Amino acid sequence: MEVTFIGGMEPKHPGAGDGLDRKAALDRVGGDVDLLKDIARVFLDDCPRSIEELRSAAARGDCPAVERVAHGLKGAASNFGARRVVAAGLAIEQMGRAGKLDDFASALATLEAALAALRDELEGLIAS
16 A cells, blocks of 8 residues: 655654654653653643643633643644644644644544554554
8 A cells, every 4th residue: 555645744764653752752851762761651640630730721711721631642642753743733723723623533433543542652662
C-alpha cells in the first residue's frame, strides 16, 4: 500500500508522522535520552488531567478553557513529533477559539485515540 502525504505534510524522519518521532524528540533535548524520558513521564502523568479538563470545560461551554487546554496539550505533544496528537489538539483548540463545540465529542475521541498510540510509544521509550 502506498501512502501519499497531502500538502507537504510528509514526515521529516522515517517512521515519523503518527506517534513518537524519536529523532525529532531527541533533537529537541540535545540528544539527552534521560531528559526525554523525564519529559515523557511528565507528559503521561499530565494527559489524564488535561483530557478531564477538556471534558469539563466543554460541558460548561467554556470555550476559552477548551482552547487553552487543547493548546497546551498540543504544544506538549509537539515535543515528541506526535503529528496526529498535534493535529487533533489543534482541531479542538480551533473549536474553542471559534466558540463552536458542536463536534467536540468526535474531536475528543480522535484526540484520545492519537494519545493512546503515543502513550504506548512513550511507555516503550521510558522502559528502554
